[in-house]
Amino acid sequence: MADRYGFWRLLREGLRGHTGWGPAWRDPAPKAEYDVIIIGGGGHGLATAYYLAKVHGITNVAVLEKGYLGGGNVGRNTTIVRSNYLHTGNELFYEKSLQLWEGLSADLDYNVMFSPRSIINCFHTDGQRDAEARRGNQMILHGADAVLLDKEGVRREAPLIDVDNPRFPIYGGLMQRRAGTARHDAVAWGFARGADQRGVDLIQNCEVTGIDIEDGRVTGVQTSRGPIRAKKVGMAVAGSTSRVGALAGLRLPIESHVLQAFVTEGIKPMLHNVITFGAGHFYISQSDKGGLVFGASLDGYNTYAQRGNLPLIEHVMEAGVSFVPAMSKVRLLRSWGGVMDMSPDGSPIIDKTPIDGLYLNAGWCYGGFKATPGSGWCFSHLIADKPTHHIEQLRLDRFKTGYVIDELGAGAQHNLH
Amino acid sequence: MLIPCPHCGLRPSEEFTPKGLAEAPRPVIGGADLPEDATWQDYLHTRTNRAGDTDEYFHHALGCRSWVVVHRNTLTHEVYGATMASEFWAQKNQQPEQETGQ
Numbered sequence: 084m085a086d087r088y089g090f091w092r093l094l095r096e097g098l099r100g101h102t103g104w105g106p107a108w109r110d111p112a113p114k115a116e117y118d119v120i121i122i123g124g125g126g127h128g129l130a131t132a133y134y135l136a137k138v139h140g141i142t143n144v145a146v147l148e149k150g151y152l153g154g155g156n157v158g159r160n161t162t163i164v165r166s167n168y169l170h171t172g173n174e175l176f177y178e179k180s181l182q183l184w185e186g187l188s189a190d191l192d193y194n195v196m197f198s199p200r201s202i203i204n205c206f207h208t209d210g211q212r213d214a215e216a217r218r219g220n221q222m223i224l225h226g227a228d229a230v231l232l233d234k235e236g237v238r239r240e241a242p243l244i245d246v247d248n249p250r251f252p253i254y255g256g257l258m259q260r261r262a263g264t265a266r267h268d269a270v271a272w273g274f275a276r277g278a279d280q281r282g283v284d285l286i287q288n289c290e291v292t293g294i295d296i297e298d299g300r301v302t303g304v305q306t307s308r309g310p311i312r313a314k315k316v317g318m319a320v321a322g323s324t325s326r327v328g329a330l331a332g333l334r335l336p337i338e339s340h341v342l343q344a345f346v347t348e349g350i351k352p353m354l355h356n357v358i359t360f361g362a363g364h365f366y367i368s369q370s371d372k373g374g375l376v377f378g379a380s381l382d383g384y385n386t387y388a389q390r391g392n393l394p395l396i397e398h399v400m401e402a403g404v405s406f407v408p409a410m411s412k413v414r415l416l417r418s419w420g421g422v423m424d425m426s427p428d429g430s431p432i433i434d435k436t437p438i439d440g441l442y443l444n445a446g447w448c449y450g451g452f453k454a455t456p457g458s459g460w461c462f463s464h465l466i467a468d469k470p471t472h473h474i475e476q477l478r479l480d481r482f483k484t485g486y487v488i489d490e491l492g493a494g495a496q497h498n499l500h
Numbered sequence: 501m502l503i504p505c506p507h508c509g510l511r512p513s514e515e516f517t518p519k520g521l522a523e524a525p526r527p528v529i530g531g532a533d534l535p536e537d538a539t540w541q542d543y544l545h546t547r548t549n550r551a552g553d554t555d556e557y558f559h560h561a562l563g564c565r566s567w568v569v570v571h572r573n574t575l576t577h578e579v580y581g582a583t584m585a586s587e588f589w590a591q592k593n594q595q596p597e598q599e600t601g602q
């Protein structure tokens with residue numbers, strides 16, 4: 084490919100005063116018809132288009148994005164990548180995704196800065212230790228990696244964590260060394276460029292306002308840039324799932340909730356893993372720029388506003404300072420929120436819908452960034468009529484049949500997962 | 501957010517535990533016929549999940565401990581009012597509400 088990034092290209096452009104770079108993808112007008120339309124230009128939509136073109140040779144594809152590429156949740160998450168799930172339905176899928184992450188920068192010819200710096204989930208009671216040991220064993224049985232650390236192990240890995248916290252002493256942690264973080268924007272841009280190079284049309288400022296159905300079969304979409312016909316349509320709109328589903332008359336098992344995230348001023352390296360507090364929901368890592376990036380649970384009420392409220396912010400800071408006391412000295416720079424497509428069991432859905440040719444990719448809750456390559460891979464296979472075993476349990480009808488995948492055992496309540 | 505609890509008056513939202521959208525009444529158990537599977541499935545899992553005006557269950561956990569249904573806007577976070585959950589469905593059945601937006 085003429086346009087490869089790399090050392091020689093950088094050297095050449097450096098010598099020419101960086102005049103030869105050019106845009107990373109085209110800005111085409113929509114055609115009248117495509118073989119496949121993907122609604123949503125977030126990580127999952129772009130990855131789906133990339134693998135449709137690359138793996139299945141289906142290149143007459145458009146990705147329709149109502150705003151700009153990567154402006155949704157893919158550009159506003161805390162970038163944790165891991166495959167440490169308990170249940171087969173999830174672990175099969177997320178381990179496939181993690182394996183794709185491991186080769187992603189080379190595959191895309193784009194540095195997504197995947198940094199396998201490990202994740203440690205701390206536990207604080209004997210019961211939690213048993214649960215984490217069981218989860219670790221499940222991971223190993225599914226071909227992933229897991230190590231059970233004792234208290235000294237946690238202290239050694241993350242010296243600034245308060246393992247002797249008198250209220251919530253840390254007994255140990257479940258560690259996955261292959262887990263880590265990645266550069267969120269680069270993931271969207273890398274998939275976008277790769278899809279574009281293979282002929283996919285990435286169409287921005289193009290909101291889907293209707294889904295055309297004739298005799299139970301999808302025939303195209305209505306958009307803010309006119310009608311477009313398509314043989315197949317895939318929905319990958321995360322927080323907007325219910326609204327886009329409603330355009331096809333679907334009532335889906337999704338509520339929309341806000342998740343907030345936070346970043347501090349940049350400081351010297353103090354934390355080289357991703358680490359989570361088990362006595363309250365709190366997770367933290369340090370970005371390559373030095374900022375501490377952290378978050379916790381949902382605000383809890385339904386919302387489509389990409390912002391949360393102050394009580395949750397106070398709660399997050401309390402949990403953070405109990406876990407990493409040194410954090411109290413650092414200034415918070417920013418907080419923001421994104422709209423999550425919460426499913427009733429906390430697990431995703433990649434499936435056909437009751438409408439022929441209409442496919443659903445949703446229910447990512449707050450774990451969909453790590454799923455990006457796996458989701459694109461599996462969704463593209465499904466759309467190409469070659470479904471893989473990784474998604475055999477991520478079914479839309481599991482709420483009817485009772486085969487739910489409830490990682491937390493929290494029951495059928497969207498905001499508890 | 502401030503929530504007007506029918507018992508306690510205007511109280512901060514952090515006194516309440518949100519439970520989810522109130523889109524369908526709880527199926528009635530008892531009598532000879534159990535509710536259809538589809539009715540349960542719809543009650544437990546499926547939602548219209550409108551952007552805009554919605555009704556949502558909240559438990560006034562750190563107050564009078566009543567279940568209330570809060571009428572609010574999910575785009576602006578504006579709170580319009582709250583009804584006791586025990587009265588909500590009876591009232592709603594008397595005056596079926598218009599579908600607003602999507």
Ligand SMILES: Cc1cc2nc3c(=O)[nH]c(=O)nc-3n(C[C@H](O)[C@H](O)[C@H](O)COP(=O)(O)OP(=O)(O)OC[C@H]3O[C@@H](n4cnc5c(N)ncnc54)[C@H](O)[C@@H]3O)c2cc1C
Pocket residue numbers: 122123124125126127128147148149150151152153154155156157158159160161162163164289290291292319320321322323327342343344378419420421422423447448449450451452453454
């Ligand atoms: C604060 C926060 C922290 C998170 N942290 C993590 C984490 O650490 N690890 C992790 O794995 N996950 C995390 N997530 C979750 C993750 O970001 C999401 O699950 C994932 O990004 C969703 O998939 P996506 O990238 O395709 O979504 P998005 O980027 O939201 O893409 C959906 C796109 O669809 C477009 N769209 C919507 N409606 C229409 C329409 N009608 N027509 C055309 N286009 C439309 C939107 O504009 C949007 O660009 C976090 C999320 C948030 C908000």
Ligand SMILES: [Zn+2]
Pocket residue numbers: 505506507508509560563564565566
């Ligand atoms: Zn009250």
